[in-house]
């Protein structure tokens with residue numbers, strides 16, 4: 001059996017997305033800024049895609065700027081809000097410790113330019129406490145940037161409450177919704193979101209396409225100078241086939257969201273129940289406030305990379321929370337932020353289900369993970385020390 005269980009990393013393009021893009025590769029390949037028919041057909045398609053995508057998140061078409069993906073959208077949103085703040089002497093930003101690096105690295109860059117950033121801690125399930133957010137707000141706070149849903153542990157933040165707090169204090173609210181859009185309902189107006197980042201390859205669209213929602217009236221700074229595309233907010237000839245495919249993918253994902261979500265939640269919980277039977281293991285993230293497709297675990301006495309390689313041998317494509325930086329293996333900042341100690345954070349596994357996941361696949365993965373964990377513990381010196389009482393179990 002071959003199972004792709006790494007859908008938080010990227011998804012397979014949907015048939016609808018592939019079919020939608022073909023005419024814009026083969027026939028209407030004109031530049032949308034050109035005046036002849038092939039160009040104008042491409043322009044119409046881009047504008048239709050903009051309207052369709054806006055509708056999926058409750059926005060107006062004019063509030064959508066197409067970008068190259070989540071990272072670019074995060075950068076542009078944060079740098080724009082910072083530029084707005086700087087003009088009025090507001091140079092304080094609030095974020096949290098489990099953001100994606102596209103957000104964290106942009107904030108680090110701003111800190112070097114004199115901005116002050118408060119990184120809110122999260123609770124043991126990875127959720128920001130709204131009371132802490134409210135008390136971190138200062139006179140000079142210009143932006144709150146808190147993600148909608150976490151890419152590693154699947155935790156969904158109380159976005160509506162956060163939006164209400166920001167609105168009350170007249171502070172811009174950006175949310176990195178890369179893992180949420182197309183998977184759980186997102187409504188920018190109901191949630192009082194000012195800026196939102198999304199990426200097509202996370203909802204069955206192509207890689208290298210995304211969008212930034214910016215509420216009407218918010219002045220975006222440009223990251224890329226050049227032509228006047230995207231109303232001067234993002235220079236460069238539009239990726240017409242990619243944009244059209246992204247809209248087709250999002251429309252389909254949003255149409256099937258409640259049905260797919262309910263089905264996936266049952267499968268997710270079945271997998272969580274199965275993996276919880278492994279001794280000295282723990283679920284990462286909130287058991288309820290989590291994405292329907294996300295299963296994230298830590299297993300004590302295990303090294304995550306070996307777990308992944310052996311699962312790959314069994315046909316299961318998964319990921320761990322660890323990131324390999326310059327030859328040394330650093331545990332995930334997200335797992336450390338929810339209180340996992342280094343050794344435990346190293347033994348992490350993330351399985352993110354596809355929309356077409358089946359009960360058979362869940363049963364197969366449960367057995368595969370149990371077998372691999374048992375096998376690895378069999379010759380792990382760390383596990384031996386734990387069993388012999390030389391070191392203490394944490395989980």
Ligand SMILES: Cc1ncc(COP(=O)(O)O)c(C=O)c1O
Nearest residue numbers: 069070071100102151176178199
């Ligand atoms: C939460 C989150 N933000 C941002 C990104 C970056 O998106 P992209 O790969 O489209 O640049 C990702 C991708 O993994 C993500 O999961």
